[in-house]
Amino acid sequence: MKKYLFVVCLITTPVLWAQPAFLDTEDVAGGFTGPISVTHAGDGSDRLFVTQQGGQIKVVDGGVHLPTAFLDISSSITSGGERGLLGLAFHPNYASNGYFYVNYTDLNGDTVIERYSVSAGDPNIADPASGLIILTFAQPFGAHNGGDLNFGPLDGYLYISSGDGSGDPMASQDLDSLLGKMLRIDVDGDDFPGDTQRNYAIPPDNPYVGVTGADEVWVSGLRNPWRFSFDRVTGDLFIGDVGEDTWEEFNHVAATSNGGENFGWPCFEGGDFSGVGGCDINGPNELPFAALEHDQPGSNYCTAVGGYRYRGVEYGGLTGWYLFTDWCDGDFFAARQTTQGWEVHNMGELIGGFAVTSMGEDEAGELYAVAWSGLLKITGPTSAPDDVIFLTGFESP
Ligand SMILES: [Ca+2]
Ligand SMILES: [Ca+2]
Structure with a gap:
């Protein structure tokens, strides 16, 4: 298991705050109710699909928010707080098979991953x-x-982010539990032909196949990975993990990984040992490449919103930068991997605190922020990445 040597902490340089942020936004569409994610179908239509926590998927076509929902499952879900329609992904072959997948809280309060088809x-x-x-x-x-x-x-393969369920947080360390993990399944197969509630296959190279632990588990030790993404070019996995009292975490799993990383929760939050019963201070703890400390002066960090590594074409200055934010604070950050470790910068507040629930990509790789006020496109410089001016910087201690 690879260990990252660099833990970042914020170095504030308030005198630089007068400099212009190079990130900005453009309004795309409004009129949503409780929007919590945006994605695309990969079918060449260039449409965006915005999920609403209450159970609807709405289509944005050419900047027009279509009034009729693509899908409305509000009658079969529990919504509110941290429950509801929480995630959406289109099958890689959606253009030919019409399959898409939703993650929602059912009427019993349990998590369901369900496949639907376009009409x-x-x-x-x-x-x-x-x-x-x-x-x-x-x-x-x-x-x-x-x-x-x-x-x-x-x-x-379909990856699913699962939180610790807020019951026994040690579920995140229990490899037989699906809670507090990233799960990885093959939706094109069915290893459980006699079970109508399990319709998927186990990828044979999942790390716990044939050994102790649930076969679906890819990585463990997560608290509440609300939003995650892949670098569409390299396959690197980025996980925003919502912290408890101290650290909002942004975790990285290299595309070369064989899975099995343990991100430490609840034994560790960031690099801090918790002393929770049953935990070993020498136990595994894959460190985040970026972490926002709750008591950082002038900040209001409280909920990591995992973002995306920019692979679009319009804003060359963002190429290769992983952009992410925090729900409560509203500041956006840019991070990239260098030969010296991870470089992370505060880009300033774009939309406001308690506003941005999620980020997403369109078919071309352009990035969006989903805010209570609507869907916004993230814009940046068209210049080379090294020409960027930062508001504040992080450095490795
Ligand atoms: Ca089955
Ligand atoms: Ca962690």
């Missing part, structure tokens, strides 16, 4: 009767449900 007659309307349960798992309480879904760009 036969209208690309902007899904077939509400097409649901097929892929995977379910119990949630002991209403919080820390994770909820994101993405297909790996290189392996085509």
Whole structure:
């Protein structure tokens, strides 16, 4: 297991705050109710799909927010707080098979991953009767449900982020529990033909196949990985993990990884040992490459919102930078991997605190922020990355 040697901490340089931020936003569409994610179908249509926590998927086509929902599952979900329709991902072959996958809290309060299909007659309307349960798992309480879904760009497997469930946080360390993990499944197979509630196959190279632990687990030790993403070019995995009292974490799993990383929760938060019963101070703790400290003066960090590594074409100055934010604070950050470790910069507040629930990509790799006020496109410099002016910097201690 690779250990990262660099833990970052914020170095504030307030005199630089007068400099202009190079990140900005453009309004794309409004009129959403509780929007919590945005993605695309990869079908060449250039449409954006915004999920609403209450159970609707809305289509934005050419900047127009279509009034009729693509899918509305509000009658079959529990919504509110950290529950609801939480994630959406389109099958890599969506253009030919019409499959997409949602992650939601069902009427019992449990997590469901379900597949739906686009309707036969209208690309902007899904077939509400097409649901097929892929995977379910119990949630002991209403919080820390994770909820994101993405297909790996290189392996085509579906990855699912799951929180610790806010019951026993040691679930994150229990390899037989699906809680507090990144899960990795093959939705094109079915290893459980006699089970109508499990319709997926186990990738044979998952790290716990044939040994102690749930076969679905890819990495462990996460608290509440609300949002994660892949670098569409390299396949690197980025996980924003919502912290408890001290650190908001942004974790990285290199595309070359064989899985099995343990990000430490609840034995560690960031690099801090918790002393929770059963924990070993010498136990595994894959450190975040960036972490926001709650008591940083002038900040209001409290909920990591994992972002994306920019691979679009319009803003060359952002190429290769991983952009992310914090729900409560509203500052955006840019990080990149260098030969000396990770370099992280505060880019300033773009939209406001308690506003941005998620980020997402369109088909071209341009980035968006999903805010209560609407969908915004993130813009930046078209210049080379090294020409960028930063507001504040991080450095490795
Ligand atoms: Ca089955
Ligand atoms: Ca951690």
